Amino acid sequence: MEKERLSRFDEIVNMGKEGQEALNQYWLDYALYSFFEYWLMVSFLGFPLIFLILKINKEKLFQILFFGYSVHICFGYEDLFGRNMGFWNYPIPVIPSLPGISLDSSLIPVIFIFVYQSTLNSNKKYYLYGTITAVILAFAFKPMLVGLGLFRMYGSISYYHLFFSYVSVFIFAKLMTDLFIWIKKWYRTSD
Template sequence: MSKGLVKEFDKTVKLNEEAHHALISYWKDNEIYLSFEFWLMVTFLVVPLIILFFKIDKSKLFFLGFYGYSFHMLFAYTDAYGRNMGYWNYPFPIFPILPGLALDTSLIPIIFILVYQYTLNHKKNYYVYTIIVAAIISFGFKPMLVGMGMFRMFKEINYLHLFISYTIVIILAKVIVDVFLWVEKRYKKD
């Protein structure tokens, strides 16, 4: 690798580091941790976890947990991509280096875990129910967050783009689970 290329890469890494320091300074200087919006984000992180603890079907714990983990990872990657590309961000993060933490790791994945559990327990169509929920989140919840100043969208991004990204995550999470179930069934020894 040429020295010029390495220097350019190092410069890019330095810019990324400076951006992170700027977010931390923004968080500290504006005392984000004292705002109503910050504590609402804390609520979005903690309350769904408590609800999940009591509502998850314990007989399907690992199955639903694997689905939730798959959904969470896909959603977190999608969200990180959107933030890194400057498409959206969260002005009131719980931790400045993890702006979407409350929504990425708790609220949104847990909503979909519980919807998936409902579709399993009541023999309903997963795709119909999750796409309805994705529409409610994309066209109802996210606009509410935007109105409250808790979610910002930039460039050409709109709520339809958010809905499409949720739909992709919904499909891929289900495919991942189905592939693992297929492999388990195929190779399970009785």
């Protein structure tokens, strides 16, 4: 029984490896040479990080970057889940084994970082601005990516699913950041 179970598991892993090899070949055949689309995805990876370095509030650097890291982790896991379940994928990735890296690691976290940063020292409401951002990303940005052939959705997945995904990301990131700020304050007062 144990040997059969492990043998079946090894078959599944091999199928995944073969699938990744096919995606790598697709990338070499089509994605790497699609001039506009490929370089647009590269720009989604590079330009937001450059902009972040130039415009981040240096006085609250650690807090803001922790928030951005929380967005990156949560969005990365949600994106990985969606790709593994066959809900969506990226036909023109910058790196074939990391198809969502441009959005997961750069563009989306940086967008939410600036929403968070803009609400830190003002009376702006984070959840309102986060929701507006989620609406724009789900109902304007993602349809644009679909139209350009940079994002594909499968099955019954809709832009509403993507909207709720973005909402869960910005709520999770805010709660995690607030939790760690509270822990930091608690440790300071307990000394």
